[in-house]
Amino acid sequence: MATLRNPENTRLRILNAAFEEIHKHGFQGMRIDAVLKKTNLKKGALYHHFPSKQALGYAVFEEIIEKTIIELWINPLKNYDNPIEGFKAVFIEAGQSWDDEFFKQGCPLNNLSQEMTPIDEGFRQRIQAFFNLWRDAIANELSRGQQQGLIKKEIDVTEVARFIITASEGAHAQAKIAQNKQEYFSCGKQLAIYLDTLLA
Amino acid sequence: MATLRNPENTRLRILNAAFEEIHKHGFQGMRIDAVLKKTNLKKGALYHHFPSKQALGYAVFEEIIEKTIIELWINPLKNYDNPIEGFKAVFIEAGQSWDDEFFKQGCPLNNLSQEMTPIDEGFRQRIQAFFNLWRDAIANELSRGQQQGLIKKEIDVTEVARFIITASEGAHAQAKIAQNKQEYFSCGKQLAIYLDTLLA
């Protein structure tokens, strides 16, 4: 409840509730009324903070989804000397941090990508830009590994980085379909086999 | 226009139009009215052939999406002695058979999976069963390759088959986001590197 009249907090409550609803039902399936019910707010409050459902969706993407992935998948890569081992560890650690319920609902980034990319150019541009950011971050780590003699010189780091992301997102997608966390780790084991071919 | 009163043809026209709309907008985004406009039919006709939007969706999945993937991705595997080479060829051939527009809209199976799996149990069961069918078909080919001494004995054929599908669907997903067919083939190249590790 906190103090009455706390606009920053209200905005965050809306953002979090909207994220949960989007995660459950997709952006199009997310209902404004569901967000209001969850936050005990009324229409006036929500449309005071966000001009439209679309703007709310963009804010959820930028302020929640992007930030979470940066914290969980991108920043930790720096903690490992060998980027190959780093990525394996991040993959496993991320998988362990979520419960089955989360896996059943899928990766929020993946969900939003597949749903909104073909029908909303604003979402598409943000999503594509973020995937490029992620890909370049991994590619940089791989280049560093190459310079340190840990990774084969002849690989195309950008293409490899893209494939690593693709396989990771695919693992989430399959786990979502099977409603089973194990499918994620099963894909991870095969991804690790691929990753080992990159070692010098 | 064909002859008046051709119920089988009418049913197929509805099915095809619904498939196109689902492919463009997702199942939830597919509008009954859009299907009617596309087929020049009225509500009465559609609801004569299908009891509900959901039933229409199930029929599209079973009679169009499943069949297409079986023809394009599963049956051709039998034409190759070495299943590894077979899968590489199928991946490329499938990619070449579609134009950019198709890639922008994504793999219909992948789309439907990610959209409907968490919110419709009927879809989920059908989709999961089909992925299992596909996985087992690939696993069988891999086993055959093992027996012929083409593929390493120690690999887990089921897990490998799952990863092959995952990577393929992931490649479609990335190409859809980038709106670019090349991303698909880029992922294919790295998948091929993985596949080669399976050779005896």
Next chain:
DNA sequence: TTATAGACAAACTAGTTGGTCTGTGCTATT
């Protein structure tokens, strides 16, 4: 203390959408 703008409530609106209902002409069987 008072004016002003921000933060929210609550009722209302207009458009959309899946589905229903009744009717009608065609077609095949007896």
Next chain:
DNA sequence: AATAGCACAGACCAACTAGTTTGTCTATAA
């Protein structure tokens, strides 16, 4: 040739949903 049922047409409806409008209360600055 009569009749029954199939294959549709087309009007209608009820529920839903994003967004609007008007108004009220509160905090802050002058």
